[in-house]
Amino acid sequence: xxxxxxxxxxxxxxxxxxxxxxxxxxxxxxxxxxxxxxxxxxxxxxxxxxxxxxxxxxxxxxxxxxxxxxxxxxxxxxxxxxxxxxxxxxxxxxxxxxxxxxxxxxxxxxxxxxxxxxxxxxxxxxxxxxxxxxx
Numbered sequence: 001x002x003x004x005x006x007x008x009x010x011x012x013x014x015x016x017x018x019x020x021x022x023x024x025x026x027x028x029x030x031x032x033x034x035x036x037x038x039x040x041x042x043x044x045x046x047x048x049x050x051x052x053x054x055x056x057x058x059x060x061x062x063x064x065x066x067x068x069x070x071x072x073x074x075x076x077x078x079x080x081x082x083x084x085x086x087x088x089x090x091x092x093x094x095x096x097x098x099x100x101x102x103x104x105x106x107x108x109x110x111x112x113x114x115x116x117x118x119x120x121x122x123x124x125x126x127x128x129x130x131x132x133x134x135x
Contacts, residue, residue: 004075006043008035012070021068035074044125053106064099078126084115
């Protein structure tokens with residue numbers, strides 16, 4: 001997928017589809033969450049720090065339906081890093097076909113759930129990765 005480096009692959013499972021064997025719309029958010037976790041844990045090596053972010057907003061664009069046993073790739077890239085938030089772009093493809101796009105805003109929070117600055121090492125890891133550097 002052009003402009004994206006990282007993707008997480010899944011196969012659509014039986015509990016994720018409706019009676020027509022089409023992925024139920026809310027499950028796309030679960031797919032984004034799985035890819036988000038893999039991106040931060042395995043690609044950026046920011047282990048154990050994911051709970052310090054909360055999803056504030058997602059904008060979803062459905063192009064085509066995913067179906068039972070489709071092999072999907074969930075693509076993730078950093079769009080913007082703010083003071084307390086990170087904006088990520090997502091795309092889901094079936095083979096080379098774009099079927100879904102999303103943009104999500106995650107807010108970094110402290111233990112009380114109050115927004116706080118994105119840690120500098122996160123900022124460095126995200127910017128370096130998006131510039132093509134190895135993490």
